[in-house]
Amino acid sequence: LTTELTIAVLGGDARYLEMIRSLQCSANASVFAVGFEQISQSFTGGIQRELEDIDPQSLDAVILPIPGVGSNGQIETVFSDKNIQLTESWIDRLPKDCVIFTGITNDYLTELFEKRNLRLVSLFDRDDVAIYNSIPTAEGAIMTAIKHTDFTIHGSNVVVLGFGRVGKSVASKFNALGAIVQVGSIHDADIARISEMGMRAFFLDRLPEKVKDTDILINTIPALVVKRAIIEQLPVQTLIIDLASKPGGVDFDYAKKRGIEAIHALSLPGIVAPKTAGNILSVVIKQILINS
Amino acid sequence: LTTELTIAVLGGDARYLEMIRSLQCSANASVFAVGFEQISQSFTGGIQRELEDIDPQSLDAVILPIPGVGSNGQIETVFSDKNIQLTESWIDRLPKDCVIFTGITNDYLTELFEKRNLRLVSLFDRDDVAIYNSIPTAEGAIMTAIKHTDFTIHGSNVVVLGFGRVGKSVASKFNALGAIVQVGSIHDADIARISEMGMRAFFLDRLPEKVKDTDILINTIPALVVKRAIIEQLPVQTLIIDLASKPGGVDFDYAKKRGIEAIHALSLPGIVAPKTAGNILSVVIKQILINS
Amino acid sequence: LTTELTIAVLGGDARYLEMIRSLQCSANASVFAVGFEQISQSFTGGIQRELEDIDPQSLDAVILPIPGVGSNGQIETVFSDKNIQLTESWIDRLPKDCVIFTGITNDYLTELFEKRNLRLVSLFDRDDVAIYNSIPTAEGAIMTAIKHTDFTIHGSNVVVLGFGRVGKSVASKFNALGAIVQVGSIHDADIARISEMGMRAFFLDRLPEKVKDTDILINTIPALVVKRAIIEQLPVQTLIIDLASKPGGVDFDYAKKRGIEAIHALSLPGIVAPKTAGNILSVVIKQILINS
Amino acid sequence: LTTELTIAVLGGDARYLEMIRSLQCSANASVFAVGFEQISQSFTGGIQRELEDIDPQSLDAVILPIPGVGSNGQIETVFSDKNIQLTESWIDRLPKDCVIFTGITNDYLTELFEKRNLRLVSLFDRDDVAIYNSIPTAEGAIMTAIKHTDFTIHGSNVVVLGFGRVGKSVASKFNALGAIVQVGSIHDADIARISEMGMRAFFLDRLPEKVKDTDILINTIPALVVKRAIIEQLPVQTLIIDLASKPGGVDFDYAKKRGIEAIHALSLPGIVAPKTAGNILSVVIKQILINS
Ligand SMILES: NC(=O)c1ccc[n+]([C@@H]2O[C@H](COP(=O)([O-])OP(=O)(O)OC[C@H]3O[C@@H](n4cnc5c(N)ncnc54)[C@H](OP(=O)(O)O)[C@@H]3O)[C@@H](O)[C@H]2O)c1
Ligand SMILES: NC(=O)c1ccc[n+]([C@@H]2O[C@H](COP(=O)([O-])OP(=O)(O)OC[C@H]3O[C@@H](n4cnc5c(N)ncnc54)[C@H](OP(=O)(O)O)[C@@H]3O)[C@@H](O)[C@H]2O)c1
Numbered sequence A, B, C, D: 001l002t003t004e005l006t007i008a009v010l011g012g013d014a015r016y017l018e019m020i021r022s023l024q025c026s027a028n029a030s031v032f033a034v035g036f037e038q039i040s041q042s043f044t045g046g047i048q049r050e051l052e053d054i055d056p057q058s059l060d061a062v063i064l065p066i067p068g069v070g071s072n073g074q075i076e077t078v079f080s081d082k083n084i085q086l087t088e089s090w091i092d093r094l095p096k097d098c099v100i101f102t103g104i105t106n107d108y109l110t111e112l113f114e115k116r117n118l119r120l121v122s123l124f125d126r127d128d129v130a131i132y133n134s135i136p137t138a139e140g141a142i143m144t145a146i147k148h149t150d151f152t153i154h155g156s157n158v159v160v161l162g163f164g165r166v167g168k169s170v171a172s173k174f175n176a177l178g179a180i181v182q183v184g185s186i187h188d189a190d191i192a193r194i195s196e197m198g199m200r201a202f203f204l205d206r207l208p209e210k211v212k213d214t215d216i217l218i219n220t221i222p223a224l225v226v227k228r229a230i231i232e233q234l235p236v237q238t239l240i241i242d243l244a245s246k247p248g249g250v251d252f253d254y255a256k257k258r259g260i261e262a263i264h265a266l267s268l269p270g271i272v273a274p275k276t277a278g279n280i281l282s283v284v285i286k287q288i289l290i291n292s
């Protein structure tokens, strides 16, 4: 960043502390943090302000919290006693090239900025954010596997379902640790890439016959793929780790019935590496601001 | 393959010898090879036939050579004295679910089968074929790098341009050999994935500043990216390897002028690993026939 | 194992359950297990016996528990109410080529078998056992690192001290997970091998200047190397993991004083992977019996 | 190097050009080069001198060529018309703490310096030099494999014999390129380490049964291990690469008789990476001078 940037952060959780620190340090930026009174200013390096003390016209970027903004413009805070109220009049005063960031968006938020022709970036809808977050997700899966088995990952038979953003990282990291990794996908191109990366590939419809010696079964597909018929084929000491967001891709009831341990491991980046998760956001935000 | 398949191969080069052998061996298939008289039948295992001695109605698949068929239906052969003449009447007798394979297609070929509602698979347009072929391509690049430098890949500064099907394989293999690999791309998601894979990522517009200590510069982008302004920044002992198809992505004239060695390394799969290249075709053909 | 082997296991902990199962299954062996009454016979597959019901003359191997035998010949059991008493007269009846295994030995044990010219194998003194055990040790270190930090291993600065059997495995696995690994050793050959493996090497006397940006410091050297002067250089959020056996190689008191978290992570194989730890023993025992 | 060093290089081949340049550049050193008249001084940066113009008393180190010195004190040059004559009187005037380097030594050379209590370092007898050189050796083996086969290393069955300094590097690099690598050794500890590194290990006496599907057989053991009985088991299209120094470890005559291609690939570091080979020498020389 060659020119000085002025950024307002309106609320946020633990991940945002690192994000603020990182934006403040490495970029040529002044960060105003609203809703962080319970955190010592020295901790993040950001300058704590009340919303009314910030001049919207001076801002290059506004960063909203991960869950975005309620339909009445209310922002819930984690590190403050009072919530923040975003008003249309405040937004109206933002400069035309100001970029607004949120974790996830909703119709209210999207419309709010669209009709003003302001750029709204929904961070968690971005491919790059999903890929960066797949790293702490994979490490969380590794920790879970080591903790919940009585054997090493090295030398174990691991089946990974799905080869999207999370599946790629999970499979390659278990492979790097010496597991014998098989990856199932429905895509021809995935089958080829899995082989290129030195793992074994199979089409998902062959899943039933692939799981007979599985030690660890890791699902990343957001659909019910680990059904009863699959669980029936699993050795009873298999560990199932489901990474797919709710409701997940595993018949947990049936797994329990068969006495197979199945863990639905969610929100791993925030759990195993909140600092990295915050840093990912600052990296991507900086890149977007540089390129815009 | 559980049911017996009958496949006709009409012409083809060295890669097809392995393809025929592999189809004949590992699949439950009978392969009729037309246009291979100069090759001993025992070599491929396929059954050599004249086109007229094959009953089209019995065929599950027809495999045309890599360059496809001329606009008059003529097929040039490599291992025979006479060319093969494909007639519309012959095609008319193919069963409805017969699959036709070619390396690349053209308007004539596409229309020929489309109007008969026959499935034509253009192998080299497939993502999986491109990914499988990226492996021998990467090995060819490795051989070129070892041969044309007086230092080891291990420890050298390698810049790879492009992170598509070839770029991914090339970058990860040089990384595996201990090079310090930087990869340039225009895509945010690539930047994230490159980092996840343990390499250094940069946006292509930063290329000029990234090449100052480069030992080996490898291009996979089919556009002129290694221009004069980039070549000017390169140390004079840098080796440039351009993998992009003609005309490539390097200003070869200017490289020569500056005394920088630049190699346009084309058709590497056929050169360094014709057997693997043939095997790739048989793997993909088998998968398609199984799934159809 | 082509000929049938008869093996007596006299006591042992959780690791021995897997060892018995594995010996019984994969080798052509009959295993008599003494001191495992609390375990269902079906669990290990071994045949439970009283010591007096076993004919020593029929034995090819005797396996004593990890800690060996007390100086009066007493063997403490984990899965039985009563201990086992090994008598000289019993030992006198073992065949000349019977091999005796123990985890660690002592003067009493060594002399007991030496004077009878019987081969005593002290498993934990073997290089191969130490190397196999370095795998679960490294995975234990990985789990500890993920659990006790708020950042990912990927991209973090990890310093490993020592490049012996444990150090090699730990360093290469953190490297495989994408950490930037520096390894310190006093040996020239280690420095070269560390470089060859794609990591950064330094001579241990340069340690003070190497730890300034360290995120995770892992010690494997059984000597006080992480002294006050080193800890003074560490960033305060560094995590220290000491893998060296008691008393370890870290000034834990001073680390605590500086507010740096330091974990003495011992006996990791038995903790994170008892099944693998037992399997390692059976693999090595089988190899020794095959080769003898 | 904090204090200025004065170093005399007496003769040497292409590798020494890079060594001189590297010593001159990165160390705080003055390098006098004798026997390099045919090379432009600007090329190496070293200062060209006649032997008689150098004051032995000022020297911290003398570097003799790789093959050392003839028994009459004669040094053969590669880049000069005249040879160099080392006299006892010249040596007598070297300071007591001067270090003398040679590639390999002989009785004459050893005695010459021993009786004067001068430290003679025989570079090629050092473990670290052998390990560093194993890197270009492995890359040479890779180039040979790619060039002399019609299939990719990726996915091929590679058997490596010996797990010493060269064997470790060769095996791990073929593994990194996606080959299915089996390594044979006689040492228990090697078997364990090979497994830890994610490759398949076998005891050498099982070699006959291990080679039945081998695509590439690479020997690093300096003894006749690839005998007739082994070659008889190999598929006829196997490529044998023997890296062991003369006479090698392969029955080349019998391989030829069976029509199996066997390549004795010697002196690879000097062939594929003379610059790296020279750099290795300068790295090790600098380390020794720093530590002494
Ligand atoms: N546990 C955690 O901490 C954590 C962290 C991050 C993400 N997640 C969750 O993990 C899941 C995967 O995320 P991602 O970023 O990897 O998503 P992604 O990139 O979309 O990958 C999902 C893969 O599954 C495939 N797929 C989808 N539906 C399928 C079906 N019915 N049958 C077969 N394959 C199917 C997709 O193919 P197509 O591309 O053709 O749809 C894609 O290849 C999501 O639920 C995400 O919310 C969890
Ligand atoms: N030498 C050989 O033996 C050999 C073997 C195989 C392939 N090839 C050739 O290698 C080249 C790459 O093949 P591939 O399969 O990797 O293709 P690919 O998957 O399409 O990858 C090419 C990459 O370059 C990017 N790109 C295209 N135009 C660009 C531009 N103007 N500026 C910046 N980036 C650009 C593409 O981005 P988008 O996706 O956004 O376009 C894509 O990421 C092709 O020319 C192919 O014919 C050569």
Ligand SMILES: NC(=O)c1ccc[n+]([C@@H]2O[C@H](COP(=O)([O-])OP(=O)(O)OC[C@H]3O[C@@H](n4cnc5c(N)ncnc54)[C@H](OP(=O)(O)O)[C@@H]3O)[C@@H](O)[C@H]2O)c1
Residues within 6 Å of the ligand: C130, C133, C134, C137, C162, C163, C164, C165, C166, C167, C186, C204, C220, C221, C222, C223, C225, C242, C243, C244, C245, C265, C266, C267, C268, C269
């Ligand atoms: N935490 C666990 O679960 C666990 C598991 C297994 C082992 N361990 C322990 O981990 C430690 C390392 O085991 P290991 O099998 O790796 O041993 P190792 O193979 O002997 O390696 C130790 C390395 O440290 C070096 N070293 C010894 N003293 C040194 C000193 N004063 N200064 C510098 N370097 C020194 C050794 O060099 P030399 O070869 O020259 O002595 C050797 O390279 C031991 O204490 C072992 O009991 C712990």
Ligand SMILES: NC(=O)c1ccc[n+]([C@@H]2O[C@H](COP(=O)([O-])OP(=O)(O)OC[C@H]3O[C@@H](n4cnc5c(N)ncnc54)[C@H](OP(=O)(O)O)[C@@H]3O)[C@@H](O)[C@H]2O)c1
Residues within 6 Å of the ligand: D130, D133, D134, D137, D162, D163, D164, D165, D166, D167, D186, D204, D220, D221, D222, D223, D225, D242, D243, D244, D245, D265, D266, D267, D268, D269
């Ligand atoms: N082609 C080239 O460019 C090139 C480059 C460098 C080196 N080399 C040559 O490559 C060979 C290996 O070098 P290196 O540095 O790896 O040597 P190394 O470290 O001594 O390794 C050789 C390995 O072979 C084992 N071995 C020796 N004799 C054996 C036998 N009869 N049966 C079974 N195993 C045996 C050794 O075990 P022990 O340790 O128990 O003896 C050791 O593990 C040497 O001949 C060397 O000169 C060639």
